[in-house]
Amino acid sequence: MYVAVKGGERAIDNAHAWLAEERRGDTSVPELSVAQIRTQMTLAVNRVMAEGSLYDPDLAALAIKQARGDLIEAIFLIRAYRTTLPRFGGSNPIDTEDMACDRRVSATFKDAPGGQVLGPTFDYTHRLLDFKLAADGEVGDAPVVAHNQTATPHIMSFLDRENLIQSEPTGADIPDDLTRTPLELPASRALRLQSLTRGDEGFILGMAYSTQRGYARNHAFVAELRIGAVAVEMDIPELGFAIEIGEITVTECETVNQFQGSKTQPPQFTRGYGLVFGMTERKAISMALVDRALRWKELGEDNLGAPAQDEEFVLYHSDNIQATGFLEHIKLPHYVDFQSELELIRKLRREAQDNISREAAQ
């Protein structure tokens, strides 16, 4: 005698309760505050904001806490929240020349107006575990200098003056919004950039790395990498002019790449572009390389069949929320499908077996 299994509801409630307990962990250890995550796990917060497509450090920190530190889960929480927000309109394009740079480096010129500013970088740290941090994380104050009060011109603008860098066509006034229209191919560069900036850091990094290793190599120099705060302005129709509605920190990377040219057209460098929320320089550099690889068609290059050149491949697989959802859904019940496969394979084996015995008998 058999009684059908039931109890999905109770199982779900109990699983949620257990999850909450596991998230809190050992209660003899003080609970982590959202403010601690926001101020001491800033790079994690930045990644969640960038891939969650929502600039809100408090919510990103909350999501990280709720997700037990699983950043993709945190990004998912932010994305799901983001879709419920009303949309008031679009801001004006941010002016990164006016950025208050915390970091600004160029790999192409030893010095340039605005200077080389290392900023708070891991670049020249020796990766030795600092056991002092295990006991006491307090540090002394770092020396302070005031930000440049004047604008920091883009390195590209100097190349532009000599016509050495290809000029970019002006985009549409209001570009398509990846989160409001279905992605259809071929996609505009604006859509590609939107997709790359919210794409999974690991995926974009891997794609970028593959171009460096020869899969559609386009030898990139980092003309400039800058990180800092920029003002966000928005036109208010009732006022008739733009006002500043806030400030965000972004990372911008411009690469200068191998040049194009022909008998009739003097050669020019080309560029790749990366712009990501927060201090996210690995992502911004990766984005610039992949952006450049995806531009092969407009720049008259050959399709080498490299993954990073394949717009459909890159754009359809870069989103970690889509990827993780589809990947993980295979753990959901599939017993109806599997049952149909079981019947089929038993039937095919039966038929094959019959054939074998028939042949043996002959």
Add this chain to the structure above:
Amino acid sequence: MSDYNFAYLDEQTKRMIRRAILKGLAIPGYQVPFASREMPMPYGWGTGGVQVSAAVLTPDDTFKVIDQGADDTTNAVSIRRFFQKTAGVAVTEATSEASVIQTRHRIPEQDLRADQILVYQVPIPEPLRFLEPSEVETRKMHALEEYGLMHVKLYEDISQHGDIATAYAYPVKVEGRYVMDPSPIPKFDNPKLEMAGIQLFGAGREQRIYAIPPYTQVVSLDFDDYPFQPTKADHACDLCGAEDSYLDELIVDDAGGRMFMCSDTDYCATRRKQGHVGAQGVPYKEDAA
């Protein structure tokens, strides 16, 4: 949950989805791109179906959710709760009482009526996807009605296995035009795709909606000498004795003993209430199940 709009999505989003649904109904089997939203459950958990349900539900509806045919599978429970919370609609496990039924992988055994809507959760809406990975190419193939590749695949199955080796998500042709993926339902369910109810298919991650209007011709692809055959386990349900329903196979002991029971839990319970008892079943008692 009063912070959210009725059925979670805002009205503008629902309008956008309804437009896609109407277009889908106007071009049966055609995959309509729509601006799928990020839902509070993961892609792969039925976000497409949930968005379609959200767009068609009204406060007067009675909602039923099944996964693998069952109302009590965890994800069916979760989706049903979601709409209880966000839409406050009445819910039911009885197929005949529901006005909207969201399903994953099954069509209910009981025939649907003209006043019922069946919403499918779809993982990969493109029937040609595993023959041609590029969406750009497959859209072209649909536009040109170029389905030769699919027939070659079915033919190759026959030459290798002596049979068409597709047991679920078996491709169909809708109203003589579009080849369509009926979602991963077992091919046993394919004949039921011609029905009185409206069938809507939502693929959230892939941003596609498609539809089959009532009484539309739906033909499972086959060859004259290898006609399509819906199949099920060659048993009767061990709980209710039904011989016409799709069955789940359960492993019930360490020796690998098997039993079979209806995948459609409402169908099985209804039959047991009517007094049918299968080989391993017990007479129906309230709360016994």
